[in-house]
Amino acid sequence: MTGPETHERYAELAAGHALAALEPDDEQVFRAHLAGCDHCRRALAEHHETLAHLAYAAEPVDLPDGPLEGIRRGMQDSGRLKPEPTAQAGPAEVPGSAEVVGSAEAAGPADLAQPVDVAAARERRRSGASGPRAWMGIAAAAALVFGLGVWNIGLRHDQSMTEQRAQRVAAAVQSLGTAGAHAVPLRDDKGTQVAIAVVRDGSVSLVVDGLAPNDEAASTYVLWQKGQYGVVRAVGTFDVRGNGVDVVRDMKMTPVAGGMAGLAVTREPGRRAPALPGSVPVADGTMPA
Amino acid sequence: MTLPRSRSGTDDTDSPVSAHGQDRYDGLDDRALVARVTGGDGGALEALYRRYGRPCYGLARRILADEQFAQDVVQEVFLTVWRDASRFDPARGGFSTWLLSMTHHKAVDAVRREESVRRRTTAEALEDRESDGPQVEDEVWSLMRRTRVREALQTLPDAQRQALTLAYFGGHTQREIAGLTDTPLGTVKTRMLAGMRRLRGVLDGISDTTTAHDSPRPNSDETPRTSP
Numbered sequence: 098m099t100g101p102e103t104h105e106r107y108a109e110l111a112a113g114h115a116l117a118a119l120e121p122d123d124e125q126v127f128r129a130h131l132a133g134c135d136h137c138r139r140a141l142a143e144h145h146e147t148l149a150h151l152a153y154a155a156e157p158v159d160l161p162d163g164p165l166e167g168i169r170r171g172m173q174d175s176g177r178l179k180p181e182p183t184a185q186a187g188p189a190e191v192p193g194s195a196e197v198v199g200s201a202e203a204a205g206p207a208d209l210a211q212p213v214d215v216a217a218a219r220e221r222r223r224s225g226a227s228g229p230r231a232w233m234g235i236a237a238a239a240a241l242v243f244g245l246g247v248w249n250i251g252l253r254h255d256q257s258m259t260e261q262r263a264q265r266v267a268a269a270v271q272s273l274g275t276a277g278a279h280a281v282p283l284r285d286d287k288g289t290q291v292a293i294a295v296v297r298d299g300s301v302s303l304v305v306d307g308l309a310p311n312d313e314a315a316s317t318y319v320l321w322q323k324g325q326y327g328v329v330r331a332v333g334t335f336d337v338r339g340n341g342v343d344v345v346r347d348m349k350m351t352p353v354a355g356g357m358a359g360l361a362v363t364r365e366p367g368r369r370a371p372a373l374p375g376s377v378p379v380a381d382g383t384m385p386a
Numbered sequence: 387m388t389l390p391r392s393r394s395g396t397d398d399t400d401s402p403v404s405a406h407g408q409d410r411y412d413g414l415d416d417r418a419l420v421a422r423v424t425g426g427d428g429g430a431l432e433a434l435y436r437r438y439g440r441p442c443y444g445l446a447r448r449i450l451a452d453e454q455f456a457q458d459v460v461q462e463v464f465l466t467v468w469r470d471a472s473r474f475d476p477a478r479g480g481f482s483t484w485l486l487s488m489t490h491h492k493a494v495d496a497v498r499r500e501e502s503v504r505r506r507t508t509a510e511a512l513e514d515r516e517s518d519g520p521q522v523e524d525e526v527w528s529l530m531r532r533t534r535v536r537e538a539l540q541t542l543p544d545a546q547r548q549a550l551t552l553a554y555f556g557g558h559t560q561r562e563i564a565g566l567t568d569t570p571l572g573t574v575k576t577r578m579l580a581g582m583r584r585l586r587g588v589l590d591g592i593s594d595t596t597t598a599h600d601s602p603r604p605n606s607d608e609t610p611r612t613s614p
Contacts, residue, residue: 105579112579115487117494118553118560142479147586148490149483151554152441154535155448160440167461168435172428172468179426288412374530 104136111137115144266306266342270295281360283380291380294320294360299352301332301360303345308337308379311364319370320345321361321378324353331370332360359383412436416481423471431468438482439464442489448555449493459493494557538588546581549574 110127113119119127131137172178270280270293278297282290291307303320311318313336320332333348350357361381363374411419411433422430442463447456466488467474474484539547548567552558560578564571 109575109579112582113553113560113575115582116550116553116578117491118558118563118578120559120561123560143586144582145487146479146483147582147589148554149480149486150531150535150589151539151550151585152445152486152490153531154539155441155444155532155555157440157532158444158447160443161453161457163457164439164443164461164464165432165435167457168431168464168468169428171461171465172431175468177426178428373533377530 107134107137108140111140112144115141115148266293266304270304279385281382281384283360283362283382285380292362294382296350296357296360296384300347300349302347303335303343305335305337305343305345308362310337310339313338316364316366317368317370318379319363319365319374320348321363321374322350322353322357323359323361323381324357328353329361329374331372334368334370357384417476420467420471420474420476420481423468428468431464434467434481434485435464438485441482442485445486445489446493449490449557450497455496456493459489459496463489463492490554497557535589538585541588542581542584545569546577546584549577550581550585553578 107127107130110119110123110130113123114127114131127137131141278295281294281296283292283294285291285307289307291305293304293306295302295304301320301322308318317334318337319334321329322332323329330351330353332350333345335343335345335348337343359382361374361378363376363378365371365375411429414422414430414433416434416437419430419434423434439460443456443460446459447453450456450459463485467485474481539551542550545567549563552563552566553560558566560574561571563569564574567574569577
């Protein structure tokens with residue numbers, strides 16, 4: 098059977114299949130058809146791509162530690178966990194392509210049909226929740242509460258910075274005064290520290306060392322404060338003129354519901370801060386606990 | 387689709403990999419990490435988890451409305467990757483698409499099997515509900531993405547949006563949606579397809595680094611049907 102009507106019917110089944118919403122009889126019909134229809138395989142891949150976007154419409158939630166502990170336990174139990182590699186990781190060969198689509202189908206019907214074993218999943222989390230790794234997070238949190246003094250020592254040992262540069266940045270931070278202040282390192286997407294925010298009494302100063310100079314005629318950097326409930330609010334704008342250490346002093350912040358969770362910097366076209374960030378942050382950081 | 391790396395995952399995940407190790411993995415793209423997972427490199431799987439664990443968990447929790455079940459799903463999704471990462475074919479789509487698709491399927495499967503999990507039954511609740519309690523710090527880029535995707539959803543006619551959200555976030559079948567909305571099954575199918583096509587058209591204008599949106603396409607025809 099061919100023709101536009103049939104084609105549209107399978108197109109509808111493809112959408113329903115991508116949404117995991119087909120009734121069993123339709124699912125069976127579509128799976129049988131899919132095996133021999135490149136058009137529907139492409140359509141299905143497009144649907145999955147669209148739905149991956151849709152996943153981000155869900156409200157953000159904190160990621161608990163449980164799944165990672167369970168994943169670690171599962172890897173250990175699998176018996177194929179290799180020791181951490183000692184060589185620098187480089188590009189690796191991509192495994193051979195199986196004859197599958199870039200979607201859940203790629204996991205294979207057997208994987209998708211395999212329900213989550215709730216009891217086993219929770220047992221893995223319980224088993225993996227203890228041990229030395231759990232202490233790493235506690236130690237990291239403890240280090241934060243020592244404040245700026247300890248942080249400055251840490252700065253000098255940051256291997257992304259030269260000693261000379263670390264001293265310059267530390268001196269600039271100290272010049273702002275440290276009493277009652279919190280230091281928030283702002284890092285780029287590679288994890289390199291490119292600025293330090295010194296937050297105190299409703300204002301924030303920035304020590305910038307690592308952001309690329311912007312075109313002052315056509316763009317500006319914007320510092321954003323991020324609230325605990327997802328609110329993002331512009332604090333102020335600034336320019337970076339050269340490659341030295343720049344200090345931007347006393348930008349006023351307004352309270353956000355639930356308190357401030359972190360800071361981010363974007364580079365925006367024009368000379369004014371937009372209502373919402375219009376580009377991916379070039380740096381961001383989280384307020385210490 | 388290749389989604390940008392979630393830096394928040396790096397910050398808020400207690401990884402066994404050393405700081406140097408994280409740097410090493412964070413410099414690799416998804417394909418390279420998947421290749422390493424295939425070779426038994428657990429650090430590579432943790433790097434993928436740091437990138438995508440959060441959206442996966444957000445989606446699973448949205449569907450399941452239960453933290454423990456959502457954790458079960460996310461954990462098993464990543465262990466599925468661990469067991470057979472070679473099934474991911476980069477020629478057919480991005481890793482994040484594959485991963486989120488698998489998360490969706492497993493979460494929907496769980497919501498249909500677990501009677502204790504509350505089912506979401508109204509499109510309004512799906513679209514407008516914010517989380518019940520304080521959220522952790524938000525990533526600016528994820529806020530932007532969420533805003534844009536929600537705006538894209540708003541460009542859909544109500545009936546199409548309702549059909550998509552009840553299926554995707556509610557885990558309902560087409561027949562269940564027909565019953566919930568008092569609509570013929572055939573019309574539900576038509577709405578889903580029309581909604582998917584329209585949403586794709588709008589989302590095509592979304593990139594991770596621009597704010598440009600494609601103008602919504604004209605409302606597609608939606609002829610009510612009375613039979614499947």
